Amino acid sequence: xxxxxxxxxxxxxxxxxxxxxxxxxxxxxxxxxxxxxxxxxxxxxxxxxxxxxxxxxxxxxxxxxxxxxxxxxxxxxxxxxxxxxxxxxxxxxxxxxxxxxxxxxxxxxxxxxxxxxxxxxxxxxxxxxxxxxxxxxxxxxxxxxxxxxxxxxxxxxxxxxxxxxxxxxxxxxxxxxxxxxxxxxxxxxxxxxxxxxxxxxxxxxxxxx
Amino acid sequence: xxxxxxxxxxxxxxxxxxxxxxxxxxxxxxxxxxxxxxxxxxxxxxxxxxxxxxxxxxxxxxxxxxxxxxxxxxxxxxxxxxxxxxxxxxxxxxxxxxxxxxxxxxxxxxxxxxxxxxxxxxxxxxxxxxxxxxxxxxxxxxxxxxxxxxxxxxxxxxxxxxxxxxxxxxxxxxxxxxxxxxxxxxxxxxxxxxxxxxxxxxxxxxxxxxxxxxxxxxxxxxxxxxxxxxxxxxxxxxxxxxxxxxx
Numbered sequence: 001x002x003x004x005x006x007x008x009x010x011x012x013x014x015x016x017x018x019x020x021x022x023x024x025x026x027x028x029x030x031x032x033x034x035x036x037x038x039x040x041x042x043x044x045x046x047x048x049x050x051x052x053x054x055x056x057x058x059x060x061x062x063x064x065x066x067x068x069x070x071x072x073x074x075x076x077x078x079x080x081x082x083x084x085x086x087x088x089x090x091x092x093x094x095x096x097x098x099x100x101x102x103x104x105x106x107x108x109x110x111x112x113x114x115x116x117x118x119x120x121x122x123x124x125x126x127x128x129x130x131x132x133x134x135x136x137x138x139x140x141x142x143x144x145x146x147x148x149x150x151x152x153x154x155x156x157x158x159x160x161x162x163x164x165x166x167x168x169x170x171x172x173x174x175x176x177x178x179x180x181x182x183x184x185x186x187x188x189x190x191x192x193x194x195x196x197x198x199x200x201x202x203x204x205x206x207x208x209x
Numbered sequence: 210x211x212x213x214x215x216x217x218x219x220x221x222x223x224x225x226x227x228x229x230x231x232x233x234x235x236x237x238x239x240x241x242x243x244x245x246x247x248x249x250x251x252x253x254x255x256x257x258x259x260x261x262x263x264x265x266x267x268x269x270x271x272x273x274x275x276x277x278x279x280x281x282x283x284x285x286x287x288x289x290x291x292x293x294x295x296x297x298x299x300x301x302x303x304x305x306x307x308x309x310x311x312x313x314x315x316x317x318x319x320x321x322x323x324x325x326x327x328x329x330x331x332x333x334x335x336x337x338x339x340x341x342x343x344x345x346x347x348x349x350x351x352x353x354x355x356x357x358x359x360x361x362x363x364x365x366x367x368x369x370x371x372x373x374x375x376x377x378x379x380x381x382x383x384x385x386x387x388x389x390x391x392x393x394x395x396x397x398x399x400x401x402x403x404x405x406x407x408x409x410x411x412x413x414x415x416x417x418x419x420x421x422x423x424x425x426x427x428x429x430x431x432x433x434x435x436x437x438x439x440x441x442x443x444x445x446x447x448x449x450x451x452x453x454x455x456x
Contacts, residue, residue: 043429133401174420
């Protein structure tokens with residue numbers, strides 16, 4: 001599954017947390033994964049390595065550093081964030097999917113900030129469906145330790161604004177066009193059922209420290 | 210009461226006539242398409258934009274653009290912009306009548322997005338023609354002269370256009386426009402569905418690079434789509450738009 005990296009490549013495509021067909025029953029087909037992971041995500045890695053070889057990428061900076069650094073050029077930010085975002089996205093899902101437990105740490109906070117987990121899900125679906133054009137919708141911990149939904153175009157990542165993301169959905173058309181064509185709403189529904197809430201909870205508890 | 214009733218009626222008649230003209234112009238998708246700002250200025254009654262017919266069958270642009278792309282693109286994507294535009298304009302109208310200006314302003318984004326989508330796609334369909342019937346080849350006359358003057362040759366223009374348009378981040382369009390201020394043609398990209406007419410230039414040729422425009426055939430290979438699309442560009446239409454813009 002891991003792409004072959006040249007020894008001198010600074011950035012690598014992380015392994016997918018599951019097999020290519022693992023999400024197929026949940027509505028994200030092997031073909032989508034082959035394109036989305038194998039071509040789009042891999043393409044960002046390849047291009048950032050090319051930028052790095054041209055000396056355009058700050059030395060000794062991780063992807064996260066590059067995203068948070070206000071000095072990062074638009075081109076490098078775009079590539080670094082897209083690599084990071086997609087990794088985060090794959091890890092936000094699991095073949096079995098799950099439900100958010102009300103008594104989990106993240107569940108309790110969602111109830112505080114959205115009245116109920118269901119209301120959070122409706123709000124998240126609304127933002128994902130309502131986002132115009134390409135981009136990402138995020139659930140993050142903000143400075144006041146509240147959970148907030150934010151969204152942005154293209155390679156948007158809330159770490160740049162000082163937030164700590166715990167969940168994301170990719171709403172670029174390439175994320176759903178093969179499986180649901182123009183129906184972003186249907187894709188969002190599938191995504192919700194695939195969310196790996198254990199992972200989200202883990203990120204939340206780590207982010208709160 | 211009577212005079213205000215008559216004034217209201219007169220306004221409604223004028224508006225409906227104006228809207229008919231606008232709808233007609235968009236339906237036949239000619240060279241003059243009213244910008245959204247003009248429409249909003251005059252629109253006080255229910256707006257009712259409709260999906261224009263394609264000037265050709267869904268399969269007509271094969272093999273460059275397969276029927277399954279054209280059908281989805283026209284009957285789903287463009288149709289959704291039209292439906293959402295109508296719905297948003299109605300909600301805006303209701304808010305305006307209640308005097309809720311904050312709510313009115315809240316609809317600006319949706320109008321720009323859906324209205325822009327409608328305007329952009331209406332132009333796009335006329336910019337294309339079947340490969341054996343008007344599509345491809347080369348422009349002629351005044352437009353060809355303008356392209357040669359500005360870019361050196363048609364090939365150099367296409368190279369520049371494709372380079373800029375392939376570079377659009379995320380969703381957007383590549384445009385060849387006429388700038389009335391300096392009387393030249395330019396290449397300009399726009400994000401999302403932002404209508405290029407809002408920049409004060411005249412759109413001549415637009416190429417959609419939202420993923421839905423090409424994904425089912427070209428997947429992520431946007432540069433390949435841009436290389437092939439020239440085989441179905443309707444240069445006669447672009448020349449007509451240029452001639453009208455220069456007047």
